[in-house]
Amino acid sequence: MARFIERHPAWALIVIIAVAVLLWLVFAIWPPGLEAAIGRKRVFLNAVLNGITLGGLYFLVASGFTLIFGLMRNVNLAHGSLYLFGGYIGYAVSTWTGSWILSFIVAFIAVALVGVILQLAVFRRMEGQDLRQTMVTIGLSIVFADLMLWVFGGDFYQVQTPAWLIGPVQLPLLTAIKSSGEPVYLQYPLVRLVIFLASVVIGIAMWLALNRTRIGMIVRAGVDDRDILAATGVRIQFVFVLVFALGAGLAGIAGVVGGTFQSLSPGEDTRFLLASLVVVIVGGMGSIPGAALGAVIIGLAEQLGSVYIPTYAIVVTFLIMVLVLAVRPQGLLARR
Amino acid sequence: MSLLQSTQFRPDPSANATRRAWIGAWPEFQNPAAWLVALILVIMPLIANGFFLIEIFATTLILGIIALSLMFLAGYGGMVSLMQLTIAGFAGYMVAVFGMSGNANISLGWPWWLATPMALALATLFGTLGGALAVRTEGIYTIMITLAIGAAFYYFTNQNWTIFNGHTGINTVATPHFWGVDWRSDIAFYYVTLGVAAICYFAVQYVSRAPFGLALQGVRDNSRRMAALGFNPNAHRIAAYAFAAFIAALGGVLQVWNYRQISPGSVSVGACIDVLIIAVVGGITRPIGPFIGALIFVLLRTFALDVLIKFGLDGNRFRLLIGLGFLAIVFWSSDGVIGLWERWRRNASATQSPGGGRHG
Numbered sequence: 001m002a003r004f005i006e007r008h009p010a011w012a013l014i015v016i017i018a019v020a021v022l023l024w025l026v027f028a029i030w031p032p033g034l035e036a037a038i039g040r041k042r043v044f045l046n047a048v049l050n051g052i053t054l055g056g057l058y059f060l061v062a063s064g065f066t067l068i069f070g071l072m073r074n075v076n077l078a079h080g081s082l083y084l085f086g087g088y089i090g091y092a093v094s095t096w097t098g099s100w101i102l103s104f105i106v107a108f109i110a111v112a113l114v115g116v117i118l119q120l121a122v123f124r125r126m127e128g129q130d131l132r133q134t135m136v137t138i139g140l141s142i143v144f145a146d147l148m149l150w151v152f153g154g155d156f157y158q159v160q161t162p163a164w165l166i167g168p169v170q171l172p173l174l175t176a177i178k179s180s181g182e183p184v185y186l187q188y189p190l191v192r193l194v195i196f197l198a199s200v201v202i203g204i205a206m207w208l209a210l211n212r213t214r215i216g217m218i219v220r221a222g223v224d225d226r227d228i229l230a231a232t233g234v235r236i237q238f239v240f241v242l243v244f245a246l247g248a249g250l251a252g253i254a255g256v257v258g259g260t261f262q263s264l265s266p267g268e269d270t271r272f273l274l275a276s277l278v279v280v281i282v283g284g285m286g287s288i289p290g291a292a293l294g295a296v297i298i299g300l301a302e303q304l305g306s307v308y309i310p311t312y313a314i315v316v317t318f319l320i321m322v323l324v325l326a327v328r329p330q331g332l333l334a335r336r
Numbered sequence: 337m338s339l340l341q342s343t344q345f346r347p348d349p350s351a352n353a354t355r356r357a358w359i360g361a362w363p364e365f366q367n368p369a370a371w372l373v374a375l376i377l378v379i380m381p382l383i384a385n386g387f388f389l390i391e392i393f394a395t396t397l398i399l400g401i402i403a404l405s406l407m408f409l410a411g412y413g414g415m416v417s418l419m420q421l422t423i424a425g426f427a428g429y430m431v432a433v434f435g436m437s438g439n440a441n442i443s444l445g446w447p448w449w450l451a452t453p454m455a456l457a458l459a460t461l462f463g464t465l466g467g468a469l470a471v472r473t474e475g476i477y478t479i480m481i482t483l484a485i486g487a488a489f490y491y492f493t494n495q496n497w498t499i500f501n502g503h504t505g506i507n508t509v510a511t512p513h514f515w516g517v518d519w520r521s522d523i524a525f526y527y528v529t530l531g532v533a534a535i536c537y538f539a540v541q542y543v544s545r546a547p548f549g550l551a552l553q554g555v556r557d558n559s560r561r562m563a564a565l566g567f568n569p570n571a572h573r574i575a576a577y578a579f580a581a582f583i584a585a586l587g588g589v590l591q592v593w594n595y596r597q598i599s600p601g602s603v604s605v606g607a608c609i610d611v612l613i614i615a616v617v618g619g620i621t622r623p624i625g626p627f628i629g630a631l632i633f634v635l636l637r638t639f640a641l642d643v644l645i646k647f648g649l650d651g652n653r654f655r656l657l658i659g660l661g662f663l664a665i666v667f668w669s670s671d672g673v674i675g676l677w678e679r680w681r682r683n684a685s686a687t688q689s690p691g692g693g694r695h696g
Binding site (some may be wrong): 073075077130131132134135136137140141142143145146147150270273274277278279281285310311312313314315317318321322325326329330 | 416469472473476477479480481482483485486491492495496497498574605606609612613616651653655656658659662663666667
């Protein structure tokens, strides 16, 4: 952090001002002039929270994507399909057993197994041929999309939110002061907050696993130079399978999350593939903190954009990507 | 990177230099099969009825043109761009927006001879800008960025009602009428498409042998060495994007004339990927590949339903068939159908006359 400020004082200043403005917008009671200019504070706060929680979901999808890319140089364009598959599995399990938690576990295991099969049967056979692997993932995404359309049809599904998570919760964020002087607090759906917290926990756990454990050390070494790592006697294929399973499983979990607070239908796979592409391009390929930063930025941009400039919302996301590519082609938090 | 292995032309040592150079530039003039194909294409309206002429052959040629632009980038530039269909779709939208259409509140009502060059110019600009963005990164990143551009454009057309008319798109787009000919009538349109396809084909063939194309192939094989030789790799890449964008835009204009309407469905991510499939299935080392791939794709798309039902299967599984076919091609051949054909021919000639019978 200190080094960043030292090296890029201008950028650091811009970032600090932006964060300060955002914090002021979130915590202060808006003066009437501002409310007249850009609308009610409640709308803004809702958009910000929606953006951050959506960022949590994007992080879950994109972290698996970036992990797989970082280690295996495999741009897994079937990642969106894994997301949707996880969502459908979660839906099936939760309607069958009625357990929301169980649907996460089953979706993780099922999609991780698909990942293991993919790695062993397909990607291992064309190691080092980046482009060919990418083409294969495109072919797989078409096949998966059609198989899922076959089995589940074109309907919309929504995973049932468990009873203990339904309903709003009052947040200690003032939206306005009534004329009687009574403060009005923001109401927000509990399930989205829980899911966001869960994704933060998963993110921190992943960071700890990567930075504080032996297997994490091996994975990081593999990201840097997998040939040397293999030469030191590490069973690199085993690590590959493990990482692919983890990345795919995270996509599966994300599918259940997405199915809970949005919906599942054909086409969602492409949407989340695009989201993870943009998130990792913005955040930096192969970097977990980068995925987190990118996910929050894209989530916020998408939600604020759709509230304040509805017909051009996607352009905001896209412009962020263009800006990052123009200023820092390797992504915000990538090392190279 | 085995998909992008170059197929350099190896000249016949017995021929003299000028003749060799001429054949080097236009190898198909030597090939009787090429003359036969050209003849069949020209007299096609005598053989085929309107359905085959437009739904199969004109559609094949249009998709072939769009895939040709991808083939040019991927084969000679080493850049797999998934936004070629997006550029084509952008050109189509621009024809609809500047020209005449059923949506009078959006279309500006320009005559076709003004709207079409405008659309081509804007689409080329769009493709060049996208390319300038994509060349900031390399290899597989290009796929991701161009896919992101394509997907963003698709969602944008869906959301935007002022220019792109949201998800209904723009309908009943006017097509050119001049010299007393309705150029969208079956036979006239077929010849327009054939002419444009031929021009694009020979243009790509020519550019690939021109100094620019050779430098581009040098950049593909070793951009660092080319930079050391004094070439500007990124300038070559962006120029390649511009050239490819123009070809894709031509295809897009023809496509909007063909269907007379354009909607976000025409620029969806699936459609972008279809163009990649067409190019890869056909083979991305030679300009003829995309046209072969497009023919296979169009035939499958048109007849898979009937064939699948005939075999007692679900006719809606056409995309599954396409996906599996694509996977099989990527698995077993590094150069699509052309590669399979050449391998088969080599094996056949090797078994007939070992050590001989190979030609360049």
